[in-house]
Amino acid sequence: MGKRNMMRLLVWGFLLVGPFYLVAQVRPTNPESMQYKRSSLYSFLVAHPEAKYASQIDYVYLGLPTPDKYEDHNLNVRRVEALSFRPVQAYEVGGFLKTNHVARRLVAKWFNRDSLGRFDVDLVAERGNYNATEMDVAQAKMSKRGLALLSDAGEQLIGNTFVTVHDIVYVDKEQQAQLASAILQAVAQVAMAATVAASVDEDTDAETISAAIASSAALGSIIADNLAGFKVKVTTHLFQLVWNDSIANIFYENYWVDGNTPESERLARKRLFEHSDLFSLKYLGSYKVKSEKTVMKGVHSNEDIIRKVCARAMDRNIVGLQKKFEAFKVKTPVIAVENGRVMAKIGLKEGLKPSSKFEVLQAVQREDGRTVYRRVGIVKPQKGLIWDNRYMAFEELAKGADLQMTTFRKISGGTFYPGMLIRQLK
């Protein structure tokens, strides 16, 4: 092979392999800086003040941040008291939400309503990555693109506002543990009596067996005493804000107030909004879990235990609800692509298993400003490369806790790029 041919080969080789090499070297993108439209969440606790650990659960709950896959849309009320020890029913929660016009308040929060009843679109523009000037309601209503943007914001953001109500009930394991302890102690006493009887009869085998039972039962009673661990039952009720084009039209036409609204009209519109029954929350469903056994590794205080148990139980409920209700599912951005494998900051907390399937979506903005999502492929988590991002998994030194992201392998589709979104399939 001549020098010239060798050079040709090298050039062709670079041209062919180079792009793949470059794609393979895509650096992880900072997910914090990635703009994508998240659903918004208002969550509150149903407390049982008479129950054991009630105040501890309150403190732990109020200190937990909104899950990072959702925008924080919390109102001031974050805790409501149940009337008894038993978990509240969905209709009771629905009644509370209706009596207190929570849907209207969520809308008011979306548009930064102030004490004079004035709205603005700053929050909508920020969460939707829209141009705030284009979103100006008075202007937007007059242009096709403006109307499309308002409608898009309604569909993508306001309509994806959820309320999760967590009812946390402490499971009193101490009573159960005491009962188990009493039973085991009784067994130990019976076995001891048998040992004595056996030794009188000089039956050595029976003596050995009885002694073994007695000692293991006595040990069991000690363990049972320590079983009084912290466990909770969490029921999560899920509601969704009803928002569609007709509601949006009435809102923008009849209730909208801003700096340019004449004073008399402002007062009338303000009153109209405050007495409006236009807004409502739709009950989607409920999900119940009992907390799993607590791993004590990495736990340094009582607060840690309760926080860990409650946070994990609530996360499991969120996952359960996401599986049940399509609308509540979250999209997660792809932060890196390496050798065709996709990486995203999602893991066991979101219920990932090697068998889970995800669709890869590409967000496309149409000419009128509306966003549509196009499926470009399907991926599955790579076994052994699933990130354990459950609450305090890192402190627990759990397997996979140090991965920082989960790696997905391609099942179908073309080339994937950072910035695309993944969403779990049923």
Add this chain to the structure above:
Amino acid sequence: MLVFFMLSGLCGLLQAQVPVQYFEKEIPVYRWTYGGVPGDTSDLFYPDKEWVNVHALVFTDVDSMQLVYRNVKEHQKVVSARASDWKRGSRELRKLDSVYFPPVFGYYLYQQDGKFGLMTAEGTGVASPVYDQIVFLYQYYAPQRQWALCPVLLVHSNRQYALMHYSGFLVTRFCKRVEELPSAYLMNAANGFKINQKVEPESLWGF
């Protein structure tokens, strides 16, 4: 000879005693007032010195150890709890298998290696002895401002302050100055309603 051993044993026991004080009596009591504007819970707390001068109770009773050591058994419990539960280095949190929160005040402040901690009369640890000082802040409720400050403790460690719930939970981060302490632990009046009630006044909702 036997008497000598008994006496030396008793002396050893006395030396091993930990200076334990009855918490509610020994801690200086302060009342703090809210320094923010009504409804704004993001503001800071300041001690009301005037109130402290007029109403604060200062206990100088040094004999309060008797309140803890009512009998030998109780003393032994305290000593064994210290020995088993609060080893800071490679401590094992065995007691945490059965999380125990005494429901009301009635804890004992105890000192170990110059640091303060809290425990129950039974010797169950509530807060490990790592604080330079622990101060009780009275519950303060101001209905006109629609918020309540829960019973809370101020702890001081490494020249920094934090607030601790009476169950031993730290409810704020450590701050260099008391004035910097965030008020996230506030149980706002908006959070004390029953599920069949209307949260009123409306302003409690924020929107």
